[in-house]
Amino acid sequence: MKRITNPWRGMEGYHCYGCDPNSPQGLRMEFYEDGDEIVSLWRPRPEYQGWVNTLHGGIQATLADEISSWVIFRKFQTSGVTSKMEVRYHRPIHTTDDHIVLRAAVLRQRRNIVDIGVRIYDLNGELCTEAVCVYFMFPQEKAHSDFHFCECGVEAEEANPFGK
Template identity: 70%
Template sequence: MKKIINPWQGVDGYHCYGCDPGHACGLRMEFYEDGEEVICRWRPRPEYQGWVNTLHGGIQATLADEISSWVVFRKFQTSGVTSKMEVRYFRPVRTTDAWIDLRARVGEQRRNLVRIDVRIANPDGELCTQASCTYFLFPKERARTDFHFSGCDVEETDSLPAPSGEA
């Protein structure tokens, strides 16, 4: 298991809703690489509910989109943008759960388009949400000059730590 180092920490103007650890109302996601997968253990919070004790579907879609971008950063060493996303909801994600697990991997690549497959599971391992995100990959030079992408490195870690997204 390897912790993915956030290459934008400390960059002036960086306020990503999904992954900025200092964003006051953001998701504050952290990512790890486990073989072909990028994973995130995230704690649902009550302020993100749609219905009582149920994580809003739009937040679930945002979580899936964010982890997909980190697959792009890590596996392709570039950045990109979402061009299409499909989400299927199978069972509720509870805001009372201690955590949920997100797992994403490359599903298919055709030139500069890549499909990322995402699964969101509850603490019992039950599939709650599945997403397919198609990303348009930027050429590495454009990612560097336009989006300050300098690469996406990792550091070794023993195991998946406590869930990210803590208040």
């Protein structure tokens, strides 16, 4: 598994709620490429609860949306926008867990429309949430000129976000 480099890190005006590593109130997600999948190990915090010690469903949807965008960035080297999202909650995720794991991959592509499947697992590896995000991809020229997209690469060294 290789860590995906964040091409916007340090860019003036970059304050993404999902992936800005310096956002005090944001999710500060990091991403890894594992074959066809994009993976994120994310640490829940108490301020993201909906009910006592339970991760808010809207935060789960945001996590799914964000990792889906990184599938587009990395696998297609462009950007886009979410046009539709369906989320299915199977079991609660606890904000007291040390971490959760998100996995996302392309399910289907129809020209510039991409369906991305997302699975969110709790600390014990139990499937808690599934989502399908439908993305409209921009042509690479538009992504570069209008949305400051630049290459989304990976670090040379293998990474192990799980610390095992």
